[in-house]
Amino acid sequence: MSYSQSVARQAIALMDLTSLNDDDSEAVIAALCEKAHTSYGDTAAVCVYPQFVAFALKSLASLGLSHVKVATVTNFPSGSSDIQNAVEQTQLAVAAGAHEVDVVYPYHALLAGDRDVGLELVKQCKAACGQHAQLKVILETGALDNPELIRQASIDAIESGADFIKTSTGKVAVNATLSAARIMLTTIAELKPSVGFKPAGGIRTTEDAAQYIELASDILGPDYVTAARFRLGASSLLTHLLTTLGDNSAPKPKAGDY
Numbered sequence: 001m002s003y004s005q006s007v008a009r010q011a012i013a014l015m016d017l018t019s020l021n022d023d024d025s026e027a028v029i030a031a032l033c034e035k036a037h038t039s040y041g042d043t044a045a046v047c048v049y050p051q052f053v054a055f056a057l058k059s060l061a062s063l064g065l066s067h068v069k070v071a072t073v074t075n076f077p078s079g080s081s082d083i084q085n086a087v088e089q090t091q092l093a094v095a096a097g098a099h100e101v102d103v104v105y106p107y108h109a110l111l112a113g114d115r116d117v118g119l120e121l122v123k124q125c126k127a128a129c130g131q132h133a134q135l136k137v138i139l140e141t142g143a144l145d146n147p148e149l150i151r152q153a154s155i156d157a158i159e160s161g162a163d164f165i166k167t168s169t170g171k172v173a174v175n176a177t178l179s180a181a182r183i184m185l186t187t188i189a190e191l192k193p194s195v196g197f198k199p200a201g202g203i204r205t206t207e208d209a210a211q212y213i214e215l216a217s218d219i220l221g222p223d224y225v226t227a228a229r230f231r232l233g234a235s236s237l238l239t240h241l242l243t244t245l246g247d248n249s250a251p252k253p254k255a256g257d258y
């Protein structure tokens with residue numbers, strides 16, 4: 001097996017296979033759940049809007065895929081400063097059975113110089129997850145667009161109890177970047193290496209996935225890169241990974257692709 005094929009196989013097992021579109025429907029989510037199973041292993045999770053959590057759990061169970069986690073999003077994608085609303089959405093998601101909640105950090109507040117709202121929002125959403133769900137905090141690093149703010153948001157999310165920190169919603173102009181990932185991973189290494197990392201948004205090729213996996217491995221060690229602590233959030237990466245692995249039913253990558 002070539003290096004790119006071994007990375008592609010690894011990336012499938014690390015993936016939060018995502019559908020967060022306005023036209024999502026039960027049919028779309030049922031198809032997403034089916035794609036979570038591949039000939040090269042299953043994805044770590046599917047990530048869907050809160051109204052599809054119960055349906056995704058049922059679909060995965062009916063496919064014999066109950067080991068695939070169901071993640072959802074709250075305070076998404078706005079990153080509002082309304083703590084109560086974010087907490088209520090998180091409580092509802094947990095009550096629906098979500099294993100993981102990806103909450104958007106109130107990044108507008110941080111950009112305006114207010115750290116307190118982020119600290120409190122993450123703390124309360126973590127309490128809403130309790131022992132039932134993991135909390136992943138989406139910093140929206142492309143909007144923060146400043147190494148100091150990305151580091152500050154990482155510190156505040158970790159100190160308020162985030163289980164993972166995640167780069168992006170996939171809904172803004174700049175999503176996951178290697179430079180933001182480096183800052184976040186370095187902060188995790190310094191403060192709390194048990195915290196997970198999830199680059200998300202714009203990760204489309206095996207080469208993209210390889211770069212994030214290699215970076216995490218360089219900073220936190222190869223043992224860090226398991227689904228317990230590292231995820232790739234992506235809606236269209238799986239097709240490319242399958243093509244790399246020689247799945248002929250997947251569309252061929254373009255010339256020059258990894």
Ligand SMILES: O=C[C@H](O)COP(=O)(O)O
Binds near residue numbers: 020047201202233234
């Ligand atoms: O959390 C995951 C992102 O929303 C996915 O972004 P993407 O559609 O660019 O892969």
